[in-house]
Amino acid sequence: MNQATNVDSNLDRHRRLRIVCIDDNAMIASALVRRLESDPTLTCVQVVQEGNASFQVVREASPDIVLMDVDMPGVDTFAIVERFASELPDVRVIMFSGHVNPEFIDRALDAGAWGYLSKNEDVVDLIEAIRRAGQGEIVLSKEAQTVQRSALPKRGP
Amino acid sequence: MAPKEKVNILLVDDQPTKLLSLETILADLDENVIKANSADEALRFLLAEECAVLLVDVCMPKMDGFELAELIRTHPRFGRTAIIFISAVYLTDADLLRGYDLGAVDYIPVPIVPEVLKAKVSVFAELFRKTSELRRLNGELERRLAELDRSNERLRFADRMATIGTLAAGLGHDMGNLLLPVRMRLDSLTGCDLASEARDDVAAIREATEYLQRLARSLRLLALDTDVEHSVEPSTNLGQWWRETEVLLRNAVGRNAELAVCIPEHLPEVRLDKAGLTQVVFNLIQNAHDALKGVADGKIVVSAVGSPDEQWVVLDVADNGPGMSEEACRRCLEPFFTTKTRELGTGLGLALVNGIIKRANGKVYVESRIGRGTTFSMELPAMRQATEAGGDAPTGAGVARVVLRTQRLRAHVVSILTGLDCAIAVDDSAEADLLVIEEDGNGALSAAGDFTERHPHRHAIVFSGEGQGESAEFEQNGQPSRVIRLDRSIRPSSLRVRIGETLASSCRGRGGHA
Ligand SMILES: Nc1ncnc2c1ncn2[C@@H]1O[C@H](COP(=O)(O)OP(=O)(O)O)[C@@H](O)[C@H]1O
Ligand SMILES: [Mg+2]
Numbered sequence: 001m002n003q004a005t006n007v008d009s010n011l012d013r014h015r016r017l018r019i020v021c022i023d024d025n026a027m028i029a030s031a032l033v034r035r036l037e038s039d040p041t042l043t044c045v046q047v048v049q050e051g052n053a054s055f056q057v058v059r060e061a062s063p064d065i066v067l068m069d070v071d072m073p074g075v076d077t078f079a080i081v082e083r084f085a086s087e088l089p090d091v092r093v094i095m096f097s098g099h100v101n102p103e104f105i106d107r108a109l110d111a112g113a114w115g116y117l118s119k120n121e122d123v124v125d126l127i128e129a130i131r132r133a134g135q136g137e138i139v140l141s142k143e144a145q146t147v148q149r150s151a152l153p154k155r156g157p
Numbered sequence: 158m159a160p161k162e163k164v165n166i167l168l169v170d171d172q173p174t175k176l177l178s179l180e181t182i183l184a185d186l187d188e189n190v191i192k193a194n195s196a197d198e199a200l201r202f203l204l205a206e207e208c209a210v211l212l213v214d215v216c217m218p219k220m221d222g223f224e225l226a227e228l229i230r231t232h233p234r235f236g237r238t239a240i241i242f243i244s245a246v247y248l249t250d251a252d253l254l255r256g257y258d259l260g261a262v263d264y265i266p267v268p269i270v271p272e273v274l275k276a277k278v279s280v281f282a283e284l285f286r287k288t289s290e291l292r293r294l295n296g297e298l299e300r301r302l303a304e305l306d307r308s309n310e311r312l313r314f315a316d317r318m319a320t321i322g323t324l325a326a327g328l329g330h331d332m333g334n335l336l337l338p339v340r341m342r343l344d345s346l347t348g349c350d351l352a353s354e355a356r357d358d359v360a361a362i363r364e365a366t367e368y369l370q371r372l373a374r375s376l377r378l379l380a381l382d383t384d385v386e387h388s389v390e391p392s393t394n395l396g397q398w399w400r401e402t403e404v405l406l407r408n409a410v411g412r413n414a415e416l417a418v419c420i421p422e423h424l425p426e427v428r429l430d431k432a433g434l435t436q437v438v439f440n441l442i443q444n445a446h447d448a449l450k451g452v453a454d455g456k457i458v459v460s461a462v463g464s465p466d467e468q469w470v471v472l473d474v475a476d477n478g479p480g481m482s483e484e485a486c487r488r489c490l491e492p493f494f495t496t497k498t499r500e501l502g503t504g505l506g507l508a509l510v511n512g513i514i515k516r517a518n519g520k521v522y523v524e525s526r527i528g529r530g531t532t533f534s535m536e537l538p539a540m541r542q543a544t545e546a547g548g549d550a551p552t553g554a555g556v557a558r559v560v561l562r563t564q565r566l567r568a569h570v571v572s573i574l575t576g577l578d579c580a581i582a583v584d585d586s587a588e589a590d591l592l593v594i595e596e597d598g599n600g601a602l603s604a605a606g607d608f609t610e611r612h613p614h615r616h617a618i619v620f621s622g623e624g625q626g627e628s629a630e631f632e633q634n635g636q637p638s639r640v641i642r643l644d645r646s647i648r649p650s651s652l653r654v655r656i657g658e659t660l661a662s663s664c665r666g667r668g669g670h671a
Contacts, residue, residue, distance in 0.1 A: 031338030038345040098330045109649040114568070119337045120370065123344040136564050138572035138649075146391070148576055148653070 016043040017134040020061050022054045023047075023069040028119075032067070039127060051075030059088060064134055068113075070097035070104060078111045085112025092133050096126075100143045115139035162289075164209035164282050165189045169199040169225065170243075171217045179212060179243075182271040186279050196220035196228075203229065208238045209285035210278050215244040226262075237288065239281035241265055329377030336370050374432075391517075392426045392540050393434055395461050395470065402435050406459075409442050414455035414476075416442070424463045425539035427470050429517040437513050440506040441474035441533050447497065448478030448531065463539065470539050475532040481525040489523060555664045558582040558589035562597060566620060566645060573653045579660055590663040592617040593656075595645070602640070609639040616663045618656070620645045 019036055021044055023029045029047045036044040046061045048054045051072040058066055066084065070077050081093050092114040097104065105116045114133045117126055118141040129139040140148065166188050170176045176192045183190050188209070193199040196217060202208070211229070215222040222242050229235045242264040263281075265274055343366065346359050399420050410416045427434070442457060449455030458475045481489065488494045490511045495504030507521075510533075514521050518538050525531040557579050561567035570593055571581060582589050592608045594601040596619055605617035616639045641659055643652070 025334065025338075027335065027338045031341040035341040035345050038348055098333050106650040109569075114565075120333050120374070123337075123340050136568055138568045140572065140576070145576055 016041055017065060017131065018043055018045050018061070018063040019065045019067060019130065020044070020046045020048065020054075020058050020063040021067045022049075022051065022072075023067075024049050024051070024072045025069070028069075035123065035127070036130075041131065042127070051077060051080060054080060055083060058084065058091060062088075063091060065130060066091055066093045067130065068093055068095050070095050070108070071099065078107045081108065081111040081113050094130065094133050094139065100141075100147055102147050105140070105144050105148060109138070116144045117141040118143040161187075162286060163187070163189050164285050164289075165191060165206055166210045166212065166278060166282065167191045167193060167199060167202060167208045168212045169193045169196065169217070169222070170214040171195060172214075175214065179269075179274075182269070182274055183278060186275060186282065188278075188282055196222075196225040199225060200228070203235055203238070208235070210281045211238050211240045212278070213240060213242060215242050237285065239263070239285070241277060241281070243267060243269065326377055329373045332369065332373035333377070336366060336373060339366055340370075391428060391430050393429055393431050394426050395420050395424050395434075395472070396422050398431050398434055401431070402438075405435070406439060406442055409439055410446050410457060414446055414449045414452075414457055417456065417458045419458070419460040421461065421463075424461055424470055425467050427472075427517075427537040428540055429513070429519070429537055433513045433517065437510045437535065438472075438474060440510050444506060445474060445476035445478065445531070448476055452478055467539055470537050472535045472537060473532055475530060477530040480527040480529055480531055481523070482527070486523050486525050490521065555579040555590040555660055556582050556588065557591040557593055557660065560592070560594045560601075561620070562595055563620075563645060566595070569649050569652060570656065573649075573656050574660070576653075577657060577660060590615055591660050594619055596621040605640045614663065614665075615639065616641060616659045618643055618659055620647075 019042060021029055021032045021036075023032065026049060029049055033044045033047055036042045045063055046057050048057050052075055054066075054068070068077060068081065077095065081095065084091055084093050093112065094115040094117060095104075095108040095113045096117040096119055098119040100116075100118045100120075108116045115129060115138055117129055117139065120143065121129075121141040125141065129141060133139045166183060166186075168176050168179050168183075168190060170179070170192075171194055173194065176194070180190050180192060191202060191208075193202060196219065199211070199213070203211075211226075213222040213225055217225075220228075222244075226240050226242070229238060229240070240262050242262075244264055245267040263277055265277065340363075343359060343363050351359065399418065403418075407416055429437075438459065442459070445457045449457070454477070456477050459473070460475075461470055461472045463470050485494075485496060490507050491504075492508035493504040494507075497504075511521050514535050514537070520536045522534040522536070523531070524534070555577075557574050559567065559570055559574070559581055561570060574581060574593075579591070592605060592615070594605055594617065596602060601619050601621075605619045608617050609615060618641045620643050622645065641655065643655060647655070
């Protein structure tokens with residue numbers, strides 16, 4: 001992919017990418033923190049385990065990236081992403097989930113997400129995708145790409 | 158009332174005149190009356206048709222009435238025929254009738270009183286009709302019951318499948334979710350400075366985790382219609398797939414059986430992802446391997462042939478093992494059906510195979526003979542050949558030149574084009590099929606016009622200011638415009654559709670990727 005013209009003025013390449021993780025599952029959230037912190041180019045500034053509280057936290061932390069679980073009980077995560085996109089446009093939200101289907105991916109991107117990642121992806125690829133989103137790319141995990149490909153609308157000849 | 162069904166009444170007498178008078182008397186009853194001149198003729202008729210009543214003259218040459226009756230009674234087929242003897246002798250001797258089932262045997266003395274004859278015959282005819290109806294109803298009832306049984310069984314099976322599907326999908330998702338922190342922590346550990354023993358531990362845990370992840374995936378796949386799983390390329394070249402998975406599959410066979418493979422090079426691709434295919438064949442080979450334990454010249458053959466019309470590819474996994482019982486053949490695709498011990502079998506293998514193949518719109522067939530072996534055949538839909546793929550988006554097609562300043566828009570366009578296997582041209586010297594440009598006072602619109610004019614079939618997409626509606630196309634010398642104008646704020650899902658369409662028409666125009 002051509003990145004030569006990706007001028008990202010918001011981001012100083014020598015500073016760590018600041019990430020907020022939103023996931024109701026404590027085990028996933030804490031493992032994410034540990035993994036992100038072990039990478040010299042990334043840092044996890046906040047963890048939120050409750051969807052509704054996340055807006056406040058994100059506004060205050062003002063991270064580069066928000067990694068947001070799609071399926072959290074009792075919250076419309078797509079609506080939250082939409083709010084992030086309109087009120088905090090500098091924050092790039094990546095949604096991630098164990099469910100990868102075309103509807104979810106479209107809803108996430110239409111809501112303003114910068115990507116859709118599968119929880120079944122290789123950890124290395126996951127981290128790499130977060131980094132690429134930081135550089136201004138829309139990121140879809142392998143699973144999500146294939147899903148999109150197979151869900152191409154049918155057209156007449 | 159429905160018209161009564163006529164029954165047969167057979168008259169047997171050697172004298173035609175007597176037959177005629179009997180026939181006349183019985184005409185009132187409105188049944189089928191058949192006349193026979195001898196016991197022989199009567200028997201011939203009885204062999205062909207069922208009779209409600211047999212009226213027989215006791216005194217006939219060759220075979221008399223009693224002899225005929227005897228013959229008839231010993232034959233179970235005629236068991237329902239009532240017999241009425243006509244006798245000139247007054248039959249006081251009850252002995253004559255004793256050998257018979259009295260209910261269905263009677264006699265009429267000569268001279269015949271027409272009313273008595275009619276009364277007796279009609280009683281037997283009615284009895285015959287009633288029993289026939291009863292038998293029919295009984296048969297119907299049995300048929301209905303069997304049908305009910307069958308649909309009940311199907312219902313139970315479908316129910317079980319649905320429950321298992323939901324259960325499996327849920328379990329698969331939860332397992333996958335919880336494996337994520339495990340994998341992440343393992344990944345963190347890999348970066349740490351570990352003693353060599355600890356490194357071995359980590360490697361072992363990683364291996365086990367990978368296995369669990371595959372298992373979680375199979376569980377999710379077992380669900381027939383919960384979350385749609387399209388997680389991998391839905392088209393597979395069998396030859397290439399075999400080269401990639403041969404090691405894994407040969408490992409499943411071990412040393413005690415031979416594995417032969419016959420996959421021709423030029424088969425059409427099948428509409429099934431590699432991982433699914435591997436799972437299917439792995440399970441079938443594993444089953445064959447289990448079946449071949451203790452068989453001296455165990456052999457497993459994996460083979461594929463294409464149907465002449467190239468619509469299907471049939472993939473066979475055959476073994477020369479002990480075969481399967483009729484019940485096993487019928488039930489082997491059911492989840493949890495197994496004939497193996499707890500440690501060896503889960504009974505889920507073939508259910509999974511069936512699920513994967515069904516999802517790919519294929520079919521699984523089992524053919525097995527005791528002592529000879531078993532063949533599992535899978536009919537898989539073939540991919541349409543590239544030459545017929547007229548309406549589909551081009552795959553591996555096209556070059557697009559992208560001149561966009563809005564970063565987010567650019568990111569989406571690049572992601573979409575990449576997803577369509579379209580290359581992005583870095584500078585304007587490259588020959589592009591599609592120009593994607595953004596209006597910002599730079600004359601983008603006229604650049605797009607120039608581009609489409611210079612290249613007669615190519616298209617350009619021009620993004621312009623927000624808030625002027627999602628898209629507008631305008632006419633160019635009566636032709637639909639090849640300059641597509643889109644609003645910058647277009648939703649990514651619509652953008653993907655528009656880009657797909659536009660790229661497809663551009664590439665079709667070029668002719669190379671029709
Ligand atoms: N190649 C084969 N030869 C004989 N029997 C077979 C073969 N494949 C499957 N079966 C029968 O079908 C049953 C179900 O198979 P499967 O669903 O894979 O479950 P499992 O292997 O765990 O028992 C097996 O227990 C076995 O009885
Ligand atoms: Mg098995």
